[in-house]
Amino acid sequence: xxxxxxxxxxxxxxxxxxxxxxxxxxxxxxxxxxxxxxxxxxxxxxxxxxxxxxxxxxxxxxxxxx
Numbered sequence: 001x002x003x004x005x006x007x008x009x010x011x012x013x014x015x016x017x018x019x020x021x022x023x024x025x026x027x028x029x030x031x032x033x034x035x036x037x038x039x040x041x042x043x044x045x046x047x048x049x050x051x052x053x054x055x056x057x058x059x060x061x062x063x064x065x066x
Contacts, residue, residue: 001041001044001045001046001049004037004040004041004044004046005041005046005049005053007037008034008037008038008041008053011033011034011037012034012056012057012060015027015030015033015034015060016060018030019064027060027061027064027065031057031061034053034057035054035057037053038050038053038054038057041053
């Protein structure tokens with residue numbers, strides 16, 4: 001489980017870096033990748049962690065939209 005969560009945070013860091021650098025990759029595309037990581041965490045019994053990570057992604061999406 002720890003490896004899955006670590007992988008999510010690495011993906012999140014890469015996503016934030018891309019957004020800050022003005023990448024042409026849309027956030028919706030990045031969100032798909034992050035959501036897949038969250039689904040994997042949920043599949044392995046990390047429902048609470050997955051819910052928390054979903055909130056992080058939602059907040060990031062709002063920030064990117066602003």
